[in-house]
Amino acid sequence: MDAAEERRFREFVSARAPALMRLAYLLTGGDQHSAEDLLQTALAKVITRWGRLDEPEAYVRQVMYRQQISWWRLAWRQRETSVADVPEHPAGRAGTDEAELRMILRRALARLTPRQRAVLVLRYLEDLPEDQVAQVLGCSVGTVRSTAHRSLARLRTTAPELADLRLSEVIS
Amino acid sequence: MTPRMLKQTLEEWSREVHVPGDLADRALRRRSRLRLTRFAGAVSCAAVVAAVALLVPLVVVPLFTAEPISQVGGPPVVVPVQPYRQTTPAEDVLADTGNSPPKTMIAAGGVAVSAYYTWRSRTAAGRKVLDRTWYLLDPATKSYEKTEWGWTEVAPGLRWAAVLEKDLPVRRIGIFDMEARQVRAWVPVDHPVGGVAWSPDGTRLLATAYDESPDLDRTSVVERQCPSRVAATPEDPRHPPFQTISTSRTGFYVVDAATATAGDFHAVDPCWTDNSNVRRDFGWSDDGALVREASNVWKRPDAFYDLEGRPHDAPSGYVATESKAGVSPGGTLLAGPDGMPTKVTELSTGEIVGRQQVLQLLAWADDHRLVALGCAGTCGNEFHNGLVLVGVDGENAVPLSEYRKNTQKPEAWEPVLTPR
Numbered sequence: 001m002d003a004a005e006e007r008r009f010r011e012f013v014s015a016r017a018p019a020l021m022r023l024a025y026l027l028t029g030g031d032q033h034s035a036e037d038l039l040q041t042a043l044a045k046v047i048t049r050w051g052r053l054d055e056p057e058a059y060v061r062q063v064m065y066r067q068q069i070s071w072w073r074l075a076w077r078q079r080e081t082s083v084a085d086v087p088e089h090p091a092g093r094a095g096t097d098e099a100e101l102r103m104i105l106r107r108a109l110a111r112l113t114p115r116q117r118a119v120l121v122l123r124y125l126e127d128l129p130e131d132q133v134a135q136v137l138g139c140s141v142g143t144v145r146s147t148a149h150r151s152l153a154r155l156r157t158t159a160p161e162l163a164d165l166r167l168s169e170v171i172s
Numbered sequence: 173m174t175p176r177m178l179k180q181t182l183e184e185w186s187r188e189v190h191v192p193g194d195l196a197d198r199a200l201r202r203r204s205r206l207r208l209t210r211f212a213g214a215v216s217c218a219a220v221v222a223a224v225a226l227l228v229p230l231v232v233v234p235l236f237t238a239e240p241i242s243q244v245g246g247p248p249v250v251v252p253v254q255p256y257r258q259t260t261p262a263e264d265v266l267a268d269t270g271n272s273p274p275k276t277m278i279a280a281g282g283v284a285v286s287a288y289y290t291w292r293s294r295t296a297a298g299r300k301v302l303d304r305t306w307y308l309l310d311p312a313t314k315s316y317e318k319t320e321w322g323w324t325e326v327a328p329g330l331r332w333a334a335v336l337e338k339d340l341p342v343r344r345i346g347i348f349d350m351e352a353r354q355v356r357a358w359v360p361v362d363h364p365v366g367g368v369a370w371s372p373d374g375t376r377l378l379a380t381a382y383d384e385s386p387d388l389d390r391t392s393v394v395e396r397q398c399p400s401r402v403a404a405t406p407e408d409p410r411h412p413p414f415q416t417i418s419t420s421r422t423g424f425y426v427v428d429a430a431t432a433t434a435g436d437f438h439a440v441d442p443c444w445t446d447n448s449n450v451r452r453d454f455g456w457s458d459d460g461a462l463v464r465e466a467s468n469v470w471k472r473p474d475a476f477y478d479l480e481g482r483p484h485d486a487p488s489g490y491v492a493t494e495s496k497a498g499v500s501p502g503g504t505l506l507a508g509p510d511g512m513p514t515k516v517t518e519l520s521t522g523e524i525v526g527r528q529q530v531l532q533l534l535a536w537a538d539d540h541r542l543v544a545l546g547c548a549g550t551c552g553n554e555f556h557n558g559l560v561l562v563g564v565d566g567e568n569a570v571p572l573s574e575y576r577k578n579t580q581k582p583e584a585w586e587p588v589l590t591p592r
Contacts (some may be wrong), residue, residue: 006200013196021195022186029352032190032250036198043199100259102181109181110351111312124175125182158312161262 005050013043016057023061026121027068029110038064065122065136068114101161108159116151123148190250251347251356253429256328256374258282261592265561265570266314272558272574273307273585277314279592280561280572281537282501284309286326286590287333288316292582293389300389307585308333311350323367326350327374328591332429334368334377341366341382347429357432361425367453368427371460377427378454378463381437383420386451419447424454424463426479438481445475457487458499491519497533497542505564507533507542512551514544516564526564531557535589540564543589548575555579559587 001009024035042063046056053059109117122133123144133144155162264281268274278285289304306324307316322338335346335355341364346355365379366386423439442452446469455464462484463477473492476484491499497507499519508515510532515524530544531554537543546560546569547553558575562568576584
């Protein structure tokens with residue numbers, strides 16, 4: 001990378017860092033340090049291809065999605081089975097206002113596995129169709145669909161106030 | 173719940189992130205390190221093994237490392253701690269009367285059992301030391317999880333906890349995310365600490381430093397740490413001199429949780445107050461402006477210090493309390509001293525407004541109810557007790573926990589109550 005390329009790289013990071021950090025923050029479940037680390041690693045990878053990428057931001061995003069899932073595979077595999085251990089909750093109470101529900105939802109999202117959270121971010125924040133989600137994550141459409149289903153089920157189990165969250169509502 | 177709400181929540185959450193200004197520099201530095209390891213890997217087959225060994229820590233460890241980034245040249249650590257605001261909980265009363273120790277969340281009104289510990293004593297180098305096993309609430313599953321921490325203290329709101337590793341005192345304090353169930357940042361300290369207390373607003377920590385374990389038995393140590401004095405008070409001028417037990421307490425730090433930084437160490441003379449405990453953790457004044465050292469000697473008032481560790485007058489309006497519950501949330505009632513029956517008085521007049529058939533008043537659930545220590549049956553054994561919710565008028569007592577068989581025996585569990 002010569003001086004001109006480095007300058008363009010710095011301009012790119014300066015312009016896109018807020019959006020990329022926001023994504024990294026969500027993928028790491030709201031962990032500032034892990035989010036910084038995830039983005040730094042992705043940016044270090046993009047440097048190796050700098051000048052050959054038509055859409056460096058798309059590449060950074062894809063690296064972050066896949067990196068986060070692979071890190072999690074290495075270190076946190078056991079967490080995916082924890083859903084069955086969550087005890088039953090009473091039904092959600094009526095009258096919970098929307099701001100409170102969003103806070104409850106955020107907490108429940110933080111407790112998803114990185115893969116589950118990545119699928120929900122791609123599907124419902126970035127509004128990507130299932131086939132594109134599969135492409136970004138490097139898995140099948142069926143895996144995307146089942147992961148989304150499990151993610152929403154886990155949200156409902158973790159937070160009974162979200163009991164009316166239904167896959168059909170979201171996928172439609 | 174709609175897709176719109178899911179999207180809004182994700183957007184709102186993502187806006188909490190702090191965007192460092194040196195991301196490009198860091199990426200370029202990291203790239204240089206990666207290139208170096210890859211070059212090493214190309215030299216020989218043996219070097220490939222070495223390169224992998226180097227590469228894995230470089231890429232994987234930072235995500236899961238226990239060290240905050242600030243310790244390796246990055247920006248200040250940021251933990252999204254928000255000032256505590258009491259909200260109306262979803263469930264007014266949660267009880268677990270089927271398990272001792274409890275398995276599922278215990279809470280009433282504005283307070284919850286945020287953690288509990290079991291204890292036993294062991295002998296180390298000829299001296300007894302108290303060992304605690306901590307069980308921490310998981311607010312998402314509303315259950316208690318066994319931990320390996322040496323000390324835990326949950327912040328008001330139950331979102332964060334401060335944790336210390338075993339073998340107190342220790343040289344770092346963990347800021348633990350109660351929802352993600354992991355330490356978000358470690359705060360290093362030069363003087364080892366053995367206890368921590370959250371400020372009333374849940375944004376700062378008071379960490380009490382000790383030279384040796386605050387749970388080490390010093391009653392058998394024959395030494396006079398403090399000069400003997402006639403410790404009289406205006407209320408009780410005939411009070412005899414009080415022989416304090418020595419302590420290894422040295423002072424305190426004030427820790428800012430959001431930036432995970434400890435301020436300067438402040439030494440405090442252990443002889444400034446009389447105290448019969450080895451563990452003498454500092455706490456906060458009700459307004460969070462001063463450091464408070466709770467008195468455990470009858471009729472002796474609490475001592476106060478400023479945040480630099482200098483002795484300070486009690487804050488205006490300070491009410492000396494004789495119970496753990498103290499003054500009601502509305503500020504009009506005062507919970508009376510331990511001993512059945514307990515009483516609640518009107519703060520302004522001293523008039524008794526209610527008596528309760530319980531052993532101790534532990535915390536106010538709201539202005540009309542208290543979480544208390546009640547005893548089983550006809551109270552033939554005061555150590556056969558458990559948590560109950562009782563009205564100020566003594567009516568409508570509701571068990572919150574199973575009654576413990578004998579709180580004097582090892583492995584008994586001790587609850588910690590925290591505003592939720």
